[in-house]
Amino acid sequence: xxxxxxxxxxxxxxxxxxxxxLIRKGxxxxxxxxxxxxxxxGSYMAATLVDQTEKKRPGRPxxxxxxxxxxxxxxxx
Numbered sequence: 001x002x003x004x005x006x007x008x009x010x011x012x013x014x015x016x017x018x019x020x021x022l023i024r025k026g027x028x029x030x031x032x033x034x035x036x037x038x039x040x041x042g043s044y045m046a047a048t049l050v051d052q053t054e055k056k057r058p059g060r061p062x063x064x065x066x067x068x069x070x071x072x073x074x075x076x077x
Contacts, residue, residue, distance in 0.1 A: 004036070008046045015045045026053040 005022055009015035027049035030036035038047035
C-alpha cells in the first residue's frame with residue numbers, strides 16, 4: 001500500500017466518493033502539516049490522505065467487569 005494518496009475533485013459528492021474507500025483501507029487526513037491538509041478553493045477540493053495503519057492508535061482501556069450484586073433487583077424486572 002502506498003504511504004499517501006492525493007485526492008482532487010470539483011464537487012463535494014465526487015470528493016466524498018473518492019475519499020470513502022481510502023478511509024476504509026486505513027488512510028486518514030493529515031491535519032498536522034500544511035502541505036497535506038485538506039483544502040478547497042471555490043468548487044475545487046484537494047486532500048492528501050496518509051496511510052494510518054502504521055501509526056499506533058491509542059487503545060481503549062479494558063472495562064471493569066460488572067459485578068452481579070451491585071444493582072437494584074427491582075430495576076431489572
